[in-house]
Amino acid sequence: MxxxxxxxxxxxxxxxxxxxxxxxxxxxxxxxxxxxxxxxVESLRDIRLQTPLRVYSQDMKLIGEFGEKRRNPITIEQTPEPFIKAILAAEDASFYSHSGVSIKGLMRAASQLVQTGSIQSGGSTLTMQVARNFFLSREQRFIRKFNEILLSLQIERELSKDEILELYINKIFLGNRAYGFQAAAHVYYGRDIKDLSMAQWAMMAGLPKAPSTFNPIANPTRALVRRNWILKRMLDLGYIDQDEYKHSITAPVTASYHSRDLDLDAPYIAEMARKEAVELFGDSAYTDGYQVITTVNSRLQDQARRALQHGLETYDSRHGYRGPEQRLPPELLHDSDQLIDLLNEIPVLGGLEPGVVTAVEPKLLQVQLRDRRVVEVPWENGLDSIRPYITESSRGPRLQSAEKMFAPGDVVRLRRIEIKHTEVIGSQDKPTSAGGATQLASAFEDTPNPDPFAEPEEVSSSPLEPQITEEWELTQVPSAQGALVSIDPQDGAIRALVGGYDFRQSHFNRVTQAARQPGSSFKPFIYASAIERGYTAASVINDAPIIFEETNLQDVWRPENDGGTFLGPTRLRMALYKSRNMVSIRLLQALGLDYALGFVEGFGFDRSKLARNLTIALGSSALTPLEMVRGYAAFANGGYRVEPYLVDRVLDVNGETLYQALPLTVCNDCPEPGSESQGFNNQEPLNLAAIQPGEEGPDQGKEPPELKVLPVGPLDSSKLQARPLAPRAMTPETAYIMDSILKDVIKKGTGRRALAMKRGDIAGKTGTTNGPRDAWFSGYSPYLATSAWVGFDSYGELGKNEYGGSAALPIWIDFMSTALEGLPERHLPQPDSITTVRINPKNGLRTSYGGMFEIFRTNRVPGREAYNPYRSRYSDDEMPGRDRSSEPPPEELF
Structure with a gap:
């Protein structure tokens, strides 16, 4: 050189x-x-990914999800290795060898900038994308790029490669509100990321580059090109073999939008839980991944919804068909796409599908559904029973031809009916409800703190696969509304709640927001105050006309009994189960308003909401179903006041408990406040068996036999340690006597329809207000206290012959029959201070012969009547041998 x-x-x-x-x-x-x-960069170790609020039932069924970002964080160990390789092939094949910045990638990006004059790619590594996604914006500026490089170098120094990759997998935006690949897998495929195929993994790996451009739903063609390029890269890098490549590259695009599937349809519950979570944690409730565990039992909740919807539909069917919901112009029938778009805008309510009539024959309708099917509604599927609605109390004549009411273009509602056809070959073992009931009862007895409402275990069987065909029935969305709420009387836990026919129809929660007059279903609280004051179930009060001219009643008030009849002197027991208005008014008048209001307040009622006049005896104060069921829980649990609650606990994103409810809880074995006694449920109780209070007895000399009953099971003592004890609303003696009277409402009063349940441990009271405008039934068993209400939001009349016993009670029965199925009967134990004596049913005095048995506090047993051999021993109503089974139950109005 x-x-x-x-x-x-x-x-x-x-x-x-x-x-x-x-x-x-x-x-x-x-x-x-x-x-x-x-x-x-250290903050990345404690990064809190924005995760939505999720609401669950007691048995961990998803009820609701709230938040702008859908995210399901997963660990690197939970991420399939082939999917990780797909990400690396698509985004950063040298991820595990570089130090956070790829010089080759940056040089390539710079070359593209020089050649084109614009930024084509950023040459970003996965680490750089993590830095940008967590700390920086996406704006294309050099200063941001320098920050990105510096942060990437720091991240690589402080975090491992797997930690960086895990952050990337959970943070990246992938379209359709999905953040992170687990959430995206549910959005695009409805499955976990681990359950996808290689072709689907490659499709997912192609999303980060441009979620809108390479979206397999919005742009399947470009998404397919991107997917196949990634598969070729995986082949070239040796991540997959030739056979897997050939199989995956020919796979079709199977992505479709999957909304988050809810396990349980309980939107009123979800909304209540959402509000409570926001009250506890503020707006961070929507982003910090809180899990709200409610007290709701999924099986009971599902049955409550079904019972309310069926009850409202049944009520509605009694009052006539109101006609099509809409009438579309005939020319619209020729535009199939526009017709389908219109149907998709009409919500499905209560499972009732909207459809458009396309053809009408005298005995047949053809109806277009939203899924483009055209189905037929034959005459016998709802058309033959149509009677046009005129008013709530009147209907037109039965329809003779479908052409008289329907025309093409009419929007109607259809109910899908499944018909199962099973061919039976030989004998097969089938699961029976009795078997499940036995297992459930046994489990309840042996477990310290069981869930009596959990699903029974399935009995193994091998039935033939049934063939299912479908038919469609014409129906309509009910115009009336309703509500049902059921709570655990031991601690107030809400087990089921339905605030209306359908949440999509109205978000108004009638359980908590609709204050309506409860009518006679409020009477038991007045009677309980009388029993507490010293009256007995045998006390006699005159059922006779009465007139009031009080200024605070605005006018002359002439209360009446239903039907305008009067019974004269009537025992309190009979007065309540027959719902005699005059007796209730006279009783309250004798007690005094101040005393009665003070006593009723002990059940949890807000005294300021209660009327300060005698109409309160007839249920004139507006109350919500939740307030009513709280009051009835005291009759179910032996006299304690509990407070309904919904949120049992709240967990953070890591499953740690942030909030735990501490409800007022009944403890039958705990000492009574201010007393040395150990309650009244600490020994084997007695109960009347062959002779129930209020029924006719045998001749003198025979006493009712003893019967051991199952006491109401207390909660696990470990759960009671931190819980405040429920205060008493009434003494155990009053609770026992009232429970006995309210059971008579079922046996021979206004609730006799409930005899179909064939249970002796249910009790309650109907309620119907003037009009009638409100129909109620509030009742209980020792397992559940439940209130059902039916009425119009507009306060319209329900129509003639509609009462609490006809409109609300069937809903209560439908729900409680399923809720109590398989559970053994339980009764309140008899307190030591309760005794049973024989009385004359006419005057309530003790008698030595005939008569009937009644229960009293030991210190309040009535005096003995003078013997009179010429006096009639029975009133007409209690004559032995009289058959009342065919008599209609009395109803009550005020």
Missing amino acids: TVKARNRLLALLWLCLAGAAGAAMVFASIYLYLKPGLPS
């Missing part, structure tokens, strides 16, 4: 060194300038 050439080489070398030094100084200056403004 010549001296001249060597000098040139040395000069070039010095220039390169000077350039490198200059570049180093520039980068050092940039680093020193940007470093103070860079966030701490």
Whole structure:
């Protein structure tokens, strides 16, 4: 080499060194300038990914999800290895070898910038994408790129490669509100990421580059090109073999939008839980991944919804068909796409599908559904029973031809009916409800703190696969509304709640927001105050007309009994189960308003909401179903006041408990406040068996036999330790006597329809208000206290012959029959201070012969009547041998 050439080489070398030094100084200056403004990479270790609020039932069924971002964080160990390789092939094949920045990638990006004059790609590694997604914006500026590079270098120093990749997998936006690949797998395929195929993994790996451009739903063609490119990269990198490549590249695009599937249809519950979570944690409830575990039992909740919807539909069918919901112009029938778009805008309510009539025959309708099917509705599927609605109390004549009411273009509602056809060959073992009931009862007895309402275990069987055909029935969305709420009387836990026919129809929660007059279902609280005051179930009060001229009643008030009849002197027991208004008013008048209101307040009622006049005896104060069921829980649990609650606990995103409810809880074995006694449920109780209170007895000399009953099971003592004890609303003696009277409402009063349940441990009271406008039934068993209400939001009349016993009670029966199925009967134990004596049913006095048995407090047994051999021994109503089974139950109005 010549001296001249060597000098040139040395000069070039010095220039390169000077350039490198200059570049180093520039980068050092940039680093020193940007470093103070860079966030701490250490915060990535404790990063809290925005995860939506989720609401669950007691048995962990998903009820609701709230939040702008759908995210399901997973660990690197839970991520399938082939999917990780798909990500690396698509985004950063050298991820595990570089130090956070790819010089080759940056040079490629710079070359593209020089050639095109615009930024084509950023040359970003996965680490750089994590830095950008967590700390920086997506704006294309050089200063942001420098920050990204510096942060990436820091991230690589402080976090492992797997930690960085895990952050990427959970943070990246992938379209359709999905953040992270687990959430995206549910959005696009409805499955976990681990359950996808290689072709689907490659499709998912192609989303980060441009979620809108390579979206398999919005742009399946470009998404397919991107997927196949990734599969080819995986083949070239040796991540998959030739056979897997050929199989995957020919796979069809199967992505479709999957909304988050809820396990349980309970939107009123979800909304209540959402509000409570926001009250507890503020707006962070929507982003911090809280899990709200409610007290709701999924089986009971599902049955409550079905019972309410069926009850409202049944009520509605009694009052006539109101005609089509809409009448579309006939020309619209020729535009199939527009017709389908219109149907998709009409919500499905209560499972009733909207459809458009396309053809009408005298005995047949053809109806277009939203899924483009045209189905037939034959005459016998709802058309033959149509009578046009005129008013709530009148209907037109039965429809003779479908052409008289329907025309093409009419929007109607259809109910899908499944018909199962099973061919039976030989004998097969089939699971029976009796078997499940036995197992459930046994489990309840042997477990310290069981869930009596859990699903019974399935009995193994091998039935033939049934063939299912479907038919469609014409129906309509009910115009009336209703509510049902059921709570555990031991601690007030809400087990089921339905605030209306369908949440999509109305978000108004009638359980908590609709204050309506409860009518006669409020009477038991007045009667309980009388029993507490010293009256007995045999106390006699005159059922006779009464007139009031009080200024605070605004006018002359002439209360009446239903039907305008009067019974004269009537025992309190009979007065309540026959719902005699005059007796209730006279009783309250004798007690005094101040005393009665003070006593009723002990059940949890807000005294300021109760009327301060005698109409309160007839249920004139507006109350919600939740307030009513709280009051009835005291009759079910032996006299304690509990407070309904919905949220049992709240967990953070890691499953740690942030909030735990501490409800007022009944403890039958705990000492009564201010007393040395140990309650009244600490020994084997007695109960009347062959002769129940209020029924006719045998001849004198025979006493009712003893019967051991199952006491109401207390909660696990470990759960009671931190819980406040429920205070008493009434003494155990009053609770026992009232329970006995309310059971008579079922046996021979206004609740006799419930005899179909064939249970002796249910009790309650109907309620119907003037009009009638409100129909109620509030009742209980020792397992559940439940209130059902039916009425119009507009306060319209329900129509003639509609009462609590006809409109609300069937809903209660439908729900409670399923809720109590398989559970053994339980009764309140008889307190030691309760005794049973024989009385004359006419005057309530003790008698030595005939008569009937009644229960009393030991210190309040009535005096003995004078013997009179010429006096009739029975009233007409209690004549032994009289058959009342065919008599309609009395109803009550005020």
